[in-house]
Amino acid sequence: MLSTMRVIVVTSQKGGSGKTTLSGHLAFQAEATGHGPVALIDTDPQGSLAAWWNARAAHAPLFIQTDIGRLFNDLEELRSQEIRLVVIDTPPAVTGTIRSVVAHADLVVIPARPSPHDLRAVGATLDIVEGRHKPLVFVINGATPKAKITSDAVVALSQHGTVAPVMLRHRTDFSSAMIDGRTVMECSPASRSAVEMTELWAYLAQRLQRVQPRPAALIPGLDRPVFGRHHADIPTAVPVAADEAPHHGFGRRAVNPT
Numbered sequence: 001m002l003s004t005m006r007v008i009v010v011t012s013q014k015g016g017s018g019k020t021t022l023s024g025h026l027a028f029q030a031e032a033t034g035h036g037p038v039a040l041i042d043t044d045p046q047g048s049l050a051a052w053w054n055a056r057a058a059h060a061p062l063f064i065q066t067d068i069g070r071l072f073n074d075l076e077e078l079r080s081q082e083i084r085l086v087v088i089d090t091p092p093a094v095t096g097t098i099r100s101v102v103a104h105a106d107l108v109v110i111p112a113r114p115s116p117h118d119l120r121a122v123g124a125t126l127d128i129v130e131g132r133h134k135p136l137v138f139v140i141n142g143a144t145p146k147a148k149i150t151s152d153a154v155v156a157l158s159q160h161g162t163v164a165p166v167m168l169r170h171r172t173d174f175s176s177a178m179i180d181g182r183t184v185m186e187c188s189p190a191s192r193s194a195v196e197m198t199e200l201w202a203y204l205a206q207r208l209q210r211v212q213p214r215p216a217a218l219i220p221g222l223d224r225p226v227f228g229r230h231h232a233d234i235p236t237a238v239p240v241a242a243d244e245a246p247h248h249g250f251g252r253r254a255v256n257p258t
């Protein structure tokens with residue numbers, strides 16, 4: 001049970017890494033294990049998480065319709081309504097949206113597939129998260145456990161942050177469960193996929209208990225509402241502080257598969 005509201009931001013520059021799948025499943029599992037009330041927010045103009053929630057028959061977790069310009073105020077409103085956990089899905093590609101949203105995170109979850117493309121793309125996401133000094137957890141998604149690329153991915157990512165000890169394997173039921181707005185835990189609670197997701201949430205819940213939520217007014221650059229439209233290209237929504245520029249001085253860092 002979380003004592004005060006926490007915000008998980010699920011983000012990765014790489015398209016298709018599993019952000020929406022994780023957002024919906026983790027929010028459901030948090031609610032199911034008594035960490036709610038849980039609210040979902042979709043900041044991706046593709047609206048996949050919103051579409052999933054619209055297809056859902058169950059009302060929990062809640063879904064909050066907002067946009068980047070209202071996010072600060074809406075999170076404060078959710079806090080005052082005693083929401084305990086907010087899970088925010090983000091668009092692929094590095095944009096002002098991701099930068100703005102990550103500023104609100106108590107914990108950033110970065111899904112990555114064990115592929116060279118995903119691993120190379122992680123550097124850009126890391127720059128944003130580290131620029132905001134946010135705790136992060138990588139989650140390997142779509143893994144083939146015995147493949148060398150999977151263990152290589154764990155090694156490569158662990159040099160840049162914590163890798164969740166639970167990885168999600170490539171399983172078609174993650175997709176099929178979401179067709180009618182459900183999760184693998186609802187469709188087949190005894191399945192391996194459901195067990196993996198349950199264990200992943202248990203791990204993340206522990207991590208969340210340990211992070212100290214910061215009052216919104218103390219978030220650098222967010223001591224006032226930000227203005228913008230619900231669109232991926234609003235890079236000026238929150239100015240990037242000098243200390244957020246890539247600190248290595250030669251462009252985006254690459255996380256190379258070994």
Ligand SMILES: Nc1ncnc2c1ncn2[C@@H]1O[C@H](COP(=O)(O)OP(=O)(O)OP(=O)(O)O)[C@@H](O)[C@H]1O
Nearest residue numbers: 015016017018019020021092142169170171174175
């Ligand atoms: N572990 C998995 N096993 C099999 N399929 C998966 C797994 N995780 C995600 N998928 C499928 O991969 C596709 C991409 O996943 P998802 O939409 O969650 O990624 P995303 O990061 O949100 O994508 P985008 O960047 O476009 O928003 C979906 O069809 C989803 O059902």
Ligand SMILES: [Mg+2]
Nearest residue numbers: 019020044048
């Ligand atoms: Mg998505």
